Amino acid sequence: IAGITQAPTSQILAAGRRMTLRCTQDMRHNAMYWYRQDLGLGLRLIHYSNTAGTTGKGEVPDGYSVSRANTDDFPLTLASAVPSQTSVYFCASSEAEPNEQFFGPGTRLTVL
Amino acid sequence: GQNIDQPTEMTATEGAIVQINCTYQTSGFNGLFWYQQHAGEAHTFLSYNVLDGLEEKGRFSSFLSRSKGYSYLLLKELQMKDSASYLCAVMDSNYQLIWGAGTKLIIKP
Numbered sequence: 001i002a003g004i005t006q007a008p009t010s011q012i013l014a015a016g017r018r019m020t021l022r023c024t025q026d027m028r029h030n031a032m033y034w035y036r037q038d039l040g041l042g043l044r045l046i047h048y049s050n051t052a053g054t055t056g057k058g059e060v061p062d063g064y065s066v067s068r069a070n071t072d073d074f075p076l077t078l079a080s081a082v083p084s085q086t087s088v089y090f091c092a093s094s095e096a097e098p099n100e101q102f103f104g105p106g107t108r109l110t111v112l
Numbered sequence: 113g114q115n116i117d118q119p120t121e122m123t124a125t126e127g128a129i130v131q132i133n134c135t136y137q138t139s140g141f142n143g144l145f146w147y148q149q150h151a152g153e154a155h156t157f158l159s160y161n162v163l164d165g166l167e168e169k170g171r172f173s174s175f176l177s178r179s180k181g182y183s184y185l186l187l188k189e190l191q192m193k194d195s196a197s198y199l200c201a202v203m204d205s206n207y208q209l210i211w212g213a214g215t216k217l218i219i220k221p
Contacts, residue, residue, distance in 0.1 A: 004154075035211075042116060042199070042211030058208070090155070100145065100157040101209065
C-alpha cells in the first residue's frame with residue numbers, strides 16, 4: 001500500500017441499504033477526512049478525525065457515520081442510503097494542520 | 113457565509129500561459145491551497161500560500177493577496193497533460209478546508 005486506498009472503486013446501491021466505504025492510509029497521519037464531490041460544487045466535508053479515537057462532524061454529516069478505531073482506517077457508513085447520497089466520495093489524510101491533505105482515488109456511489 | 117469563487121472552465125493553447133483566479137470570503141484564514149485533479153483520479157497538491165506574494169514551483173506559480181481575498185495559479189509552458197481541474201481551497205479559523213468548485217482547464221494543440 002502506498003498512500004491512501006479506498007474501496008470499492010464504484011458501487012450501485014438500492015435505496016434503504018446499508019453501505020460502508022473503506023479508507024486506509026499507510027502514512028501514519030493523525031488526521032483523516034471524508035468528502036463528497038458533486039458536479040458544480042466544491043468538495044464538502046462530511047466527517048473528520050483529528051486522531052485515532054476521535055471524530056467530528058463536517059459541513060454535511062447527516063445520514064453518515066464514521067469510526068476511527070486505529071490510525072490507519074477511517075470507514076464511512078451510510079446507515080440507510082438515499083438517492084441524494086449519490087456522489088463521488090473522497091477520503092484524505094494529513095499529518096497536522098495546516099499541512100496539505102493527501103487524497104484517495106475516490107468511490108463513485110450511485111443510490112437508486 | 114463562506115464562499116470560494118473560481119471560473120468554471122478555461123481554455124488555453126499548448127505552450128502558452130494561463131492564470132486561474134480564485135476569490136474567497138471565509139471566517140478566518142490559515143492558508144490557501146491549490147490542487148490538481150485529473151478526471152477520475154485523486155486530487156494532488158500543487159501549492160500552499162499563507163503569506164502575501166508569489167510562490168514559484170517549476171512551471172506553476174501561486175499568488176496570494178490576503179487583503180483582497182484573492183489568489184491565482186499561473187501555469188507556464190502549458191502541456192497537454194495539464195488538462196485537468198484546478199481547485200482552490202482555503203483553510204478557515206477551525207482549520208477546515210473550504211473548497212471552490214474547481215476550474216476545468218482545457219488545453220488545445
